[in-house]
Amino acid sequence: MVNIEMDKICLEFNYAVNEINRWYEKEDCKIFNIITIPYNTSRIFRELITLLVSSEKKVLYISNDEKANEDLIKYLRNVLGFKIYSILRNGKRSSENFLHFTTFDNIRFINDNYELIIYDDISAFSKQTKLEIQNSLDYLYKKTRKLLVYSIERIFNNCPILEIGNCCICRPFVEPRIITTRVNLNQDIPYLLYDYLKWFRKNNRKVIIHTPDKEKSESIYAYFNDVLNIASSIKLILFSNDDKKRINELLAIKDKPVMVITDIMGEVFEEIDDIDIIVYFADHKIFDYKKFIYMCGKVGKNKGLPGEVLLFSNEISQNMEMAKDLARVFNKFSWEKGLLR
Template structure:
């Protein structure tokens, strides 16, 4: 991953905000901001307020829930009018923030002076080429495009880095366990020991699997060991709504949940241990693996979770995910944000 020398000077949120403003005033065409999932989009506040004051049109692309867009809540506190361009594609604002998701942005005819794509505050759904093409299609001539992502989207000399802020602790890097065992039918002893250790340590565990069938397989296997592990073993299939089993899992001090629901960004799963079974499955691309790994890094306390990828073989995406997290920690260390 390439990060320009510019990133090494970023040690404070305020300096990053100032650099964004400087590049926008200089009419920079495209800017990469490399960050980690769940980081704050507050860094865009000063830039957007300036752009609106200059009568520029602003578009913010995010796949967050329409009622829970973090940046909208921040800007409304400043009196900024925000308009969500939903399915009906209502008229865009000339004096406020226009918000749209990726699919909605595909149908926009209007071009904007400043376009920001936030790939950080929701589950990543699109690769960097899709993001780049969408930004280019929405941006006016001589406008500025900003890609806020875990990776470089533009081949650009303007690549900035937003440092982690986890009480001086690094982001959790995954531990990879490869096994020849058919995980649908059995688990390696080291995984069983890890689950047992987690429960003894009063840690909850979320086990992510690719599909409904594997949810059933892993749940039915683990339930045989409820006396040795915990009676609080739950399964939660992706059904679009919060399920009773998820509510029970969140309420228990020692619990294991097997799920193929990767979103639930509004559910507090901080400080948990994360396991990804069948991590080599094609559904787990590298950005999704980084996203799931980040669940273990969200806790503000010193007691954070751990991450394990379990697979029959090592995939390129697993390697890439680990490399991205290592690079983010390296840059945070160079910027003086980590205390090891």
């Protein structure tokens, strides 16, 4: 069974690489949009990047987090045998190297022209809306001969797209579970959540509870701690921007259930494995469909069983529905390609 799954993954990986190379060879096709699940691999670009850099053609790789490039950089360093890349930060001008890495925040400082620009919105938690990405790509379009976009959705309508499945593991994409309640979430929790908390505790899970703001985080923490007395059986942590150095504390906790209540989203929790996610007040405007989808992608990376993403709210927002629909599209596509068990 393991060998069959690996064969499926290799076929999908090779399919993606071949389609990327085929697109690059087409003179009349400048933009290419690869659509896939969050946290899929960046290895599909290794072959093309190696070819261009070896031919002394400049490549710019843009992502949401510098750490997301580590695997790709390690491979290229091993293949090419020396440091062939530069990381552009804080508006610094590029070096003489042919491969440059940067993040979304530095796009406005880019002045050089490139043979290829890769905009990777997949490998790390995305902070940009679709409109922000479109505006960035409009600027980058004039800076390159070829522009490749790696995202969870179609960014432009007037360019070819390639849909690829998970090139890392044969597993369904986690679909968010929407749970609505008449309970005032500021003062109480739905009965159904008690059952989940019991399961989380029994299985020593790490649970991240996302809230819209710091005030709501403090309110929920006080209720869980003072009223429910959860801290007697679960490590309960209130986490804010000032606590980012405490990530090592979370990583060090083993074989004990942990519950983190926070208004922070994004890469700060990327290093924590085997987690479940609960979103309180999920109908709040701060939570858009992309945030939900990347949360689903995060729990889907669990080394053991995939985690859960539970969206608790009094109403169902359009973004909640869009996230569930998009997750189903991912699974339908992978099922049709034979990538799921």
